[in-house]
Amino acid sequence: MASKNPKPKPVMLDVDGVEVKLSNPDKIYFPELGEDGGRKADLVEYYRAMSLTGPLLDAVGGRPTFLQRFPDGVEGDEIYQKHLTKYHPDHVESTRIVFPSKRSGQAFCPRIPADVVWAANLGTITLHTWPTVDPDNDHPDQLRIDLDPTETRDFDDVRAVAIDHVRPLLDELGYTGFVKTSGSRGIHVFVPIRPEWDFIATRRAVIALGRELERRAPELVTTSWWKEERGERIFIDYNQNARDRSMAAPYSVRKSATARVSTPLTWDELAAVDPEDLTITTVPALVERRGDPWVDIADHAVGLEPLLEMVARDDADGLGDLPYPPSYPKMPGEPPRVQPSKKVAEHWDDDGNPIEK
Template identity: 60%
Template sequence: MASAATELDVDGVKVRLTSPDKVYFPKPGYTKRDVVDYYLAVADPMVRLLRDRPVHLQRFPDGIDGEEIYQKRVPAKHPDYLQTCTVTFPSGRTADALKVTHPSAIAWAAQMGTITLHPWQVRCPDTEHPDELRIDLDPQPGTDFSDARAIAVDVLKPVLDELGIVGYPKTSGGRGVHVFVRIKPDWDFIAVRRAGIALAREVERRAPDAVTTSWWKEERGKRMFIDYNQNARDRTFASAYSVRRTAIATVSMPLTWQELASADPDDYTIATVPDLIATRDDPWADIDAIAHTIEPLLEMVRADEEERGLGDMPYPPSYPKMPGEPPRVQPSKKVAANWDEDGNPVGD
């Protein structure tokens, strides 16, 4: 028999919770109510980081072993306490995405079976100009979290320090590391993505045997991939404090650089994080204190183009062809005679 629905008071807003006893994480036995309670425990820092951001929802209404629903639109019929904001996808279509302004929005998302919240790198209403640059250290086969951690601490951070840029690291909740940089919302997605490519290439130059920016898996080898396309329009990261679809319900955990140097991502779960944040200072408390210019990175873009002959890099396959983008074809399958110098198929 399904457990009875209940009503939660979330900072003065009534949020209906159905099937609270449904098991979402079979191995530890965590229920829907456990997930909701976790999100309520971390709601204050989450709202601060997500405030006014459009957010997509990675939902598992029947638990992590059930169907996955990646939801970009808020249903037309939704509680009055929710707010939305309009985003434009690479296709040109638009949608009203969830806009987080209050803990009740996070509680509602959890009630809908959301395990992970995926925010855009913009704030409403200006959804055309990112205020975050995001660095994704994505382990490839043969590498793991310890490699991502070492590259972040020993290679990426010194580059950021030289540029005068403050980065804020977190575990991905899996095997990777994410680093966020607050930037001035003065540039569009194309410029911010190119800035991210320039930064990634500099990290790759300093550790070429350990880091790759190659979009093509056949070229990566056993190296850490810096996924520069995470700065493209409609590419989202798991938010800080989001739960992940792992057997033990790990969390994407904000850390200091010192903490990251010895971190184990499995230490941060929905069972451990609430007590941790209650007993330590917030390592991301000052993330909004400085909004950086990306001009130093754009200067690196120009140097890559003019001195090294390095232009743009491929977008994900679902995106329209972008000006100056190289061919979206695996190097092993590319026949040079079939492509012009602008990366367009000959005859198109």
């Protein structure tokens, strides 16, 4: 007996001359949009359009890219995929990455629009990129400033910190910050740099920048890794610059019922934007109308020297490294990786290593 609900046949898409399969096009991925823009086909079409017109592929092209997949929509199970699948079309490429454990792997490395559409058909909602470009995945070409609000803060609070404090400091240091919404309540600022320093240096550079922001706005900003110390302040998540950490790519869709997009903006746009308005149904028209504000990001790359001078100053003042995420091996110069409220001083040596009893 034939099934009452036969599985729909896949649709074959022509993506700039490359054939890509679209399966289950009518599956609802974003429940609040439903059949009016919330189907898998709508997600795939968004990624196809944004890749063909340029800005999304400019942002992810040649970068190690992790896939945050929801094959049954944003209310279903999540698959966070760091390694490229063994079986994939011939046009899909990978790039070698080295994890903090020293193990290596092959990450998805999009090159052409069809690559992005292929990933979207796997149920990829968000593309998470490294701050490096193949083949040199050991030297970042971007600093990434992640302004992360507490539950008591909203987008307006984060916006004020970005405009009133982050941008002026970057200007003073001779850096150009490129700003985007996170797709939720946060804000991301990417700073292009020359790829001449390793992840240790770029992470310490963002720590130094965060500490300077703390000095200027101590009631608003913190670099404390421990939530118990943050209070209601905006957290500068410096560990987003550690090896193997990735961030939502510009123009990536985020896990939300309305398909919000992590959207690049001008600083003037940031002052008035409502991030709820930036979705897969609105962002393509925005880009068509005013272009991509990040189109020349690579032209603004500069050196790390000003921030490394701040690192040296902090070190001289006794402000060394800060904790890494718990999954990382113990790093040289890292302080004890234990919550301050649980730390017993005599259990740790001067280098932050636990003393065995």
